[in-house]
Amino acid sequence: MMEKIVIKGRGALEGIASGPAIVFPDSIAGNSGALGDVDGVVYEKGNINYGISIKNAILVVPCAKGSNGFSAHFKGALIAGVKPAGWVSTKIDARLGVAIASMNMPAVVDFTEVDPIKVISTGDWLEINGTTGEVVITKKNSD
Amino acid sequence: MLKLTDHEKAMLDGKMGKFKQKAMEFNVRYAKVLGAEEFCQVSRTTLFIGAQHYLDCYKHGEEYKKIFSEFYLCSDEEIELGEMAPECKVQTCAGSCDMWNCDKTHLSKEYSDKNKAYTEAARKMGVKIVESCTPYYVGWIPLMGEHFLSTESSNVVISNSFFGAYGNSDGVEAAVCAAITGRTPKWGMHIKENRYADCLVRVKCDVESVSEWDVLGYTIGRKLPKNVVPVVVGDFKRPEINRMRQFSSSISVTSATELCHIVGITPEAQTLEMATGGKICRHEIEITESDIAESLSKICDEGSGPVDYISIGCPHLSLDELKEISEYIKGKKIKEGTELLVWTDYATKAMADVNGYAKDIEDSGAFVLTGSCPIVMREDSHKHATGMVMNGVKQAVGIRHQTKVPVYYGDIRRCIDAAVKGRWEEAE
Incomplete structure (x- = not known):
């Protein structure tokens, strides 16, 4: 039986997306070189997901971090063809808001009852609904 | 529900041309993502543009009009490049290379020429070529309560904290669209109620030199809870602008801080009560010599x-x-x-x-x-x-x-x- 958990936040940008989760408990730095602009690989030293590509994943973050270049590096990756599938964030902030609006992809943010960072693990399968704010989590280890 | 003024509706409806229409379409989408209810008028911006490396996703020789339309205006359609909003003072942020000395920095003339061409295209749109991440040294100073956007994270912290101006750490697409329309979502640091501190930071270590303030900023940033406005208290000598520049740059490396009050130093924190709006802080942290030593081991x-x-x-x-x-x-x-x-x-x-x-x-x-x-x-x-x-x-x-x-x-x-x-x- 696949274990499914449903959590609810605010739908920030409409649309439905699904994909494997990559959880960034300490977010991703917006500084130049922290995310590969053309390969979408995380190069931030010390990041728990160093060396992993964001392509087709749902990125789960507490917020954005670092340089105000945050959105530009994700946008560059999108144009280069290595875009994520969507975003889940504990709380929205301006850096992340620009990235979501610029990439124009589904996003669920502003969770008040449960912190997605704590209930989602990297590799879980996520279905996110940017209109209703619903996130369906299928745990990777469930049978 | 997002409210628009007649002027903003005119821009969105295309009555002021496609250039402003596309920028306003982005602004509206951005406002909805944030959950903003209205826009505010922006009087200053700095833009991290030119041949920046986030544009490496484009093939060599790509038309700048296509790049500008797709990347900054988020438009699939190529838009004729127009002019920045006359009421907004717009200038470049840090450039992608020294405009005259690429040979001294191991960069090719071809790359430098591309940067010059992109920068010249921006100048024709009304962007002043300043190429600075510390624009306050040469006159870019938003005053208290003035709404600004800057693509330099340290300049956002400086302008919010030390000048009392109002701005978020957005990103280049938002800054460009704000410069074109003179509008940005009235949200976050643009609203006084969101600017009160909710995390008390007690500095228990010695801090005086520029480098000590630099390392302190990094340390506070890495110890702060997420999504807070910090207020710093401590027994330190009154710092000046160069120390605060360094502090503002490093706190932005390890956190998403946009505003950092310092009691007795920053204008919205002449007292702790003023900084917090009279409320008790939800969070409290201490910075000790051992925290500083741990930071140095990560930095050097x-x-x-x-x-x-x-x-x-x-x-x-x-x-x-x-x-x-x-x-x-x-x-x-x-x-x-x-x-x-x-x-x-x-x-x-x-x-x-x-x-x-x-x-x-x-x-x-x-x-x-x-x-x-x-x-x-x-x-x-x-x-x-x-x-x-x-x-x-x-x-x-x-x-x-x-x-x-x-x-x-x-x-x-x-x-x-x-x-x-x-x-x-x-x-x-």
């Missing part, structure tokens, strides 16, 4: 070793510091095979020329460069280095994403000493 590699690439000026230096460098370096020679780059903006460089500071610095073999930095120039400018010393925490931490060689961190004098010896000596 251990031990001593040979170095051949040293950079001073992250963020861009003030004229005071160029004077200090010229006095310390006069009569010294940089070791052969070692590079010492000293970064400022070109207006400040002109003043350093007039005062003779630039000559004294360059007589040592160092270069006084303008408008950029190693992180922004990326790997092509420093991939030959075998050991680096960086003066700013932001540079010392950020360059590690781009290199595998040892990176050391030190104040201006230790950087110069390392450049003269070609070697970093661990502090005793």
Whole structure:
């Protein structure tokens, strides 16, 4: 039986997306070189997901971090063809808001009852609904 | 529900041309993502544009009109480039290279020419070419309550905290669209109620020099809870702008801080009660000497070793510091095979020329460069280095994403000493 958990936040940008989760408990730095602009690989030293590509994943973050270049590096990756599938964030902030609006992809943010960072693990399968704010989590280890 | 004024509706409906329409479409989408209810008028912006490396996703020779339309306006349709909003003062942020000295930074003329072409296209749209990440040194100063956007994270912290101006750490697409329309979502730091502190930071360590404020900013940033507005209290000597520049840059490396009150120093925190709006802070942290030591171990590699690439000026230096460098370096020679780059903006460089500071610095073999930095120039400018010393925490931490060689961190004098010896000596 696949274990499914449903959590609810605010739908920030409409649309439905699904994909494997990559959880960034300490977010991703917006500084130049922290995310590969053309390969979408995380190069931030010390990041728990160093060396992993964001392509087709749902990125789960507490917020954005670092340089105000945050959105530009994700946008560059999108144009280069290595875009994520969507975003889940504990709380929205301006850096992340620009990235979501610029990439124009589904996003669920502003969770008040449960912190997605704590209930989602990297590799879980996520279905996110940017209109209703619903996130369906299928745990990777469930049978 | 997002409310629009008649002027904003006119822009959105295309009555003021497609250029403004596309920018306003982005603004509306951005406002909805944030959950904003209205827009505010923006009077100042800085834009991180030119041939920046986030545009490496485009093939060589791509038309700038297509790049601008797709990347900044988020439009699939190519839009004729128009003009920035007349009521908004718009200038460039840090550039992707020194506009006149690409040869001194190992970048090709072809790349420099591309940057000049992109920058010239921006100038024709009404963007002033300033190429600075410390624009307040040359007159870009939003006053208390004034709404601004800046693509430089340290400038956002400086402008919010020390000038009392209102701005978020958005991103280049939002800054460009705000510059075109004169509007940005009234949300976050643009609203007074969101600017009260909710995290008390007690500084229990010694802090006085520029470097100590630099490391303190990094340390506070890494210990802060997420999504808070900090207020700092401590028994320290009143800091000046260069120290606050360094503090503002490093707190932005390890956190998403946009505003940091310091009791008795910043205008919205003349008292702790004023900073918090009379409320009890939800969070409280302490910064001790052991926290600072832990930070230094993350910022500066251990031990001593040979170095051949040293950079001073992250963020861009003030004229005071160029004077200090010229006095310390006069009569010294940089070791052969070692590079010492000293970064400022070109207006400040002109003043350093007039005062003779630039000559004294360059007589040592160092270069006084303008408008950029190693992180922004990326790997092509420093991939030959075998050991680096960086003066700013932001540079010392950020360059590690781009290199595998040892990176050391030190104040201006230790950087110069390392450049003269070609070697970093661990502090005793």
